Amino acid sequence: xxxxxxxxxxxxxxxxxxTRPRIWTAMRQGQQHRGFHVSASRRRDHHFDTLKFVRRxxxxxxxxxxxxxxxxxxxDVIEESIQNLTRTMVxxxxxxxxxxxxxxxxxKLRSELLSADSSESNTTRSAHERLxxxxxxxxxxxxxxxxxxxxxxxxxxxxEKGRIREEAVGQELKIKETETKIEQEVAALREKLELVxxxxxxxxxxxxxxxxxxxxxxxxxxx
Numbered sequence: 001x002x003x004x005x006x007x008x009x010x011x012x013x014x015x016x017x018x019t020r021p022r023i024w025t026a027m028r029q030g031q032q033h034r035g036f037h038v039s040a041s042r043r044r045d046h047h048f049d050t051l052k053f054v055r056r057x058x059x060x061x062x063x064x065x066x067x068x069x070x071x072x073x074x075x076d077v078i079e080e081s082i083q084n085l086t087r088t089m090v091x092x093x094x095x096x097x098x099x100x101x102x103x104x105x106x107x108k109l110r111s112e113l114l115s116a117d118s119s120e121s122n123t124t125r126s127a128h129e130r131l132x133x134x135x136x137x138x139x140x141x142x143x144x145x146x147x148x149x150x151x152x153x154x155x156x157x158x159x160e161k162g163r164i165r166e167e168a169v170g171q172e173l174k175i176k177e178t179e180t181k182i183e184q185e186v187a188a189l190r191e192k193l194e195l196v197x198x199x200x201x202x203x204x205x206x207x208x209x210x211x212x213x214x215x216x217x218x219x220x221x222x223x
Contacts, residue, residue, distance in 0.1 A: 050075065 050071050057067035 048075075048078070 053071050053074070054064070054067040057070060058064060062070070
């Protein structure tokens with residue numbers, strides 16, 4: 001029995017002698033309207049038993065010419081389908097070549113990445129060492145500057161302390177001199193007060209003596 005996809009525009013019932021001309025006409029129309037891919041002349045490989053297929057069609061009531069034509073049509077359809085499939089497929093040699101090319105590219109890329117990584121590591125290491133040396137130099141310079149600044153500050157503080165001490169000693173001397181002057185002036189004032197007191201007492205004694213003499217003289221006159 002012929003497959004149903006080979007019987008377009010026909011009923012799917014049993015093939016009879018009345019339907020054979022229709023099948024033949026439909027197949028001819030299909031051959032006229034269907035454009036098969038024409039490839040270069042090469043040895044035709046049959047993908048099924050053509051003789052068995054022709055005999056099967058003849059046993060179903062087809063003539064030899066019709067059976068051969070249907071076999072050729074089916075063979076062309078299968079051949080075109082296989083060619084369409086093989087166009088999208090890759091040969092084993094091409095696949096192996098592509099795989100080898102990819103492996104070579106990956107190896108080259110890996111080598112370049114390793115080289116770039118090594119160069120980057122060396123560059124980073126040298127930059128790190130340079131920065132470490134610069135930081136060490138800056139630290140040493142900073143320590144020297146701090147030491148000099150501390151020494152200068154200590155010297156200034158010592159000088160300031162000495163100046164303040166000298167000023168304090170001078171102030172103490174001035175204070176002592178002032179106290180001495182004050183004591184001398186106080187002593188002079190005391191002497192003057194004592195002298196004034198003595199003179200005042202002498203004057204009072206003279207006044208009292210004179211007044212007593214006057215009283216005594218007056219009393220004598222009155223007596």
